[in-house]
Amino acid sequence: MSEAEAGSGRVAGGASRPVGLGALSAEQRAVRDARERRIVHLGLGAFHRSHQAWFTQHVAEGSGGSGSSSGSASGSAPWGIVAFTGRRPDQADLLSRQDAVYTLLTRAADGATAELVDAIVEAHDGADAPRWRAALADPQTAVVTLTVTEAAYHRAPDGRIDLDDPDVAADAELLRRGAPEACTTAPGRLVDGLRARRDRGSGPVAVVCCDNLTDNGRMTRDMVLSLADEVDAGLGAWILREVSFVASMVDRITPATTDGDRADALALTGLDDPAVVVAEPFAEWVLSGRFPAGRPAWETAGARFVDDLEPYEQRKLWLLNAGHSLLAYLGLHLGHQTVDEAVGDPRCVEPLEQLWDEAAAELPLPADEIAAARAALGERFGNPRIRHRLQQIASDGSVKLPIRVVDPLRRRLARADGARAGAGGVAGSGIGPGAATLLAAWWLHVTGDPSLVADPRSGDFSADLGARDILRLVAPDLAGDDRLVTAVEEARARILRLSPADPATSSPSASSPLDTGVPA
Numbered sequence: 148m149s150e151a152e153a154g155s156g157r158v159a160g161g162a163s164r165p166v167g168l169g170a171l172s173a174e175q176r177a178v179r180d181a182r183e184r185r186i187v188h189l190g191l192g193a194f195h196r197s198h199q200a201w202f203t204q205h206v207a208e209g210s211g212g213s214g215s216s217s218g219s220a221s222g223s224a225p226w227g228i229v230a231f232t233g234r235r236p237d238q239a240d241l242l243s244r245q246d247a248v249y250t251l252l253t254r255a256a257d258g259a260t261a262e263l264v265d266a267i268v269e270a271h272d273g274a275d276a277p278r279w280r281a282a283l284a285d286p287q288t289a290v291v292t293l294t295v296t297e298a299a300y301h302r303a304p305d306g307r308i309d310l311d312d313p314d315v316a317a318d319a320e321l322l323r324r325g326a327p328e329a330c331t332t333a334p335g336r337l338v339d340g341l342r343a344r345r346d347r348g349s350g351p352v353a354v355v356c357c358d359n360l361t362d363n364g365r366m367t368r369d370m371v372l373s374l375a376d377e378v379d380a381g382l383g384a385w386i387l388r389e390v391s392f393v394a395s396m397v398d399r400i401t402p403a404t405t406d407g408d409r410a411d412a413l414a415l416t417g418l419d420d421p422a423v424v425v426a427e428p429f430a431e432w433v434l435s436g437r438f439p440a441g442r443p444a445w446e447t448a449g450a451r452f453v454d455d456l457e458p459y460e461q462r463k464l465w466l467l468n469a470g471h472s473l474l475a476y477l478g479l480h481l482g483h484q485t486v487d488e489a490v491g492d493p494r495c496v497e498p499l500e501q502l503w504d505e506a507a508a509e510l511p512l513p514a515d516e517i518a519a520a521r522a523a524l525g526e527r528f529g530n531p532r533i534r535h536r537l538q539q540i541a542s543d544g545s546v547k548l549p550i551r552v553v554d555p556l557r558r559r560l561a562r563a564d565g566a567r568a569g570a571g572g573v574a575g576s577g578i579g580p581g582a583a584t585l586l587a588a589w590w591l592h593v594t595g596d597p598s599l600v601a602d603p604r605s606g607d608f609s610a611d612l613g614a615r616d617i618l619r620l621v622a623p624d625l626a627g628d629d630r631l632v633t634a635v636e637e638a639r640a641r642i643l644r645l646s647p648a649d650p651a652t653s654s655p656s657a658s659s660p661l662d663t664g665v666p667a
């Protein structure tokens with residue numbers, strides 16, 4: 148659609164038009180009408196709409212999908228998504244009022260473009276249990292995608308689902324009784340929907356996790372199977388036989404939409420869209436696993452299918468996501484609001500580079516590939532048109548930190564132990580200043596005003612937590628390591644010596660070792 152510069156918030160020439168099927172071009176309308184309801188999605192947030200829906204939208208014309216359900220050939224028909232909200236009905240109501248068509252505003256450092264996305268063909272409240280069960284049981288459904296946040300899987304330390312969690316326990320009880328009410332957790336909804344599919348005899352399906360988690364396909368399978376085993380004797384065996392759990396690394400920075408984004412989209416398109424989604428130009432999707440009932444030809448839109456996902460997911464989680472978390476906690480402490488502000492502050496950039504050095508040493512990738520990823524991240528984080536709020540990234544740290552920083556730290560510590568035993572590896576204690584700074588900044592974050600912290604473990608936070616208490620929450624196996632406790636205490640002291648935001652050093656235009664080359 149329009150490639151004009153966004154910014155004024157006014158539509159040239161007057162009145163705006165509503166978004167919806169009527170706003171699609173004739174060509175786009177024909178594609179939309181031909182879409183087959185083959186994908187079900189849970190978690191209708193901003194990211195699903197900037198990423199999986201966008202990839203589905205950009206599948207090359209005529210390539211449709213592979214495979215079929217119910218014996219009928221799927222041919223080259225484009226695929227459509229039946230999407231369900233995770234917790235509240237708002238987004239479903241909003242999108243339904245505009246035929247689930249919405250504007251994607253893509254913000255590059257030097258300007259913005261807008262396009263209409265029509266790959267979602269229905270939007271529903273996830274609490275509408277009959278509709279959810281019918282969608283999963285539909286023989287046409289071949290793929291189920293998920294973006295429900297890291298905390299929504301309710302994983303216990305033993306790797307099974309956390310049955311002590313009251314929401315999980317309530318869902319287990321509903322499922323045992325075969326009650327008509329909706330489950331409230333994501334694993335509960337999946338078990339409920341997959342049971343409906345088994346009961347209807349609709350055959351195999353692929354579940355694709357698109358949340359920022361390590362080995363997210365296996366983790367989703369483990370949560371679903373451990374809950375299924377609790378509630379229905381034969382269901383686990385059916386799931387193991389018929390359902391594949393695909394792992395995926397997903398990447399596209401997608402901040403929460405603001406009024407300014409909606410005004411800019413309106414100026415570009417002339418369409419008044421309350422459901423605008425904003426994202427950066429970069430998009431990456433790497434998947435690993437089987438699609439027993441077929442899938443869209445996402446590779447024609449740039450997705451990659453690989454045998455071993457681990458290096459891709461480690462690169463993403465340990466560089467981008469760990470970097471985001473560091474900037475969030477340290478940046479907020481220093482008075483910054485957004486990622487681009489924080490990477491303009493050398494006091495944030497120095498520990499960020501240290502964190503990346505430490506992660507890079509653990510990544511099983513060629514040095515030039517890591518260097519290219521870091522350079523690209525410098526540009527992406529510095530994009531002044533993506534106003535990604537640190538407060539949004541800061542949520543749920545107790546679930547995110549074990550994946551983003553503790554996993555690589557654990558590997559580094561093991562290598563340091565190896566070096567001491569004469570096996571080669573990291574010299575010294577193995578505790579890098581980058582990781583210690585991230586843990587210390589989170590410590591300050593959750594003890595500053597615990598009542599304001601959004602986190603599933605917020606009940607465990609209090610102002611008097613010590614370094615060892617903090618480690619027990621995110622790395623219980625390392626909480627006994629005195630060297631780590633000391634390193635985190637020292638990092639906290641270093642952070643406290645930094646003065647709060649200093650305009651001379653904290654503006655996005657201040658010189659920074661990241662040197663993104665991005666205009667302020």
Ligand SMILES: NC(=O)c1ccc[n+]([C@@H]2O[C@H](COP(=O)([O-])OP(=O)(O)OC[C@H]3O[C@@H](n4cnc5c(N)ncnc54)[C@H](O)[C@@H]3O)[C@@H](O)[C@H]2O)c1
Nearest residue numbers: 190191192193194233234294295296297299358359400401
């Ligand atoms: N936004 C990004 O830049 C981005 C990029 C890559 C991956 N992701 C992944 O996508 C997830 C969602 O991001 P978003 O930007 O769409 O956020 P969002 O706030 O726009 O939407 C979150 C969605 O998750 C659902 N949800 C939240 N908690 C839930 C729970 N306990 N049970 C069931 N559903 C729940 C919400 O209802 C909503 O549909 C992230 O947590 C992350 O794992 C996001």
Ligand SMILES: O=P(O)(O)OC[C@@H](O)[C@@H](O)[C@H](O)[C@H](O)CO
Nearest residue numbers: 359397398399400401468471540
């Ligand atoms: O979405 P979350 O809460 O998992 O994490 C916040 C950000 O780090 C994340 O959304 C990144 O922007 C994203 O992973 C980029 O692909």
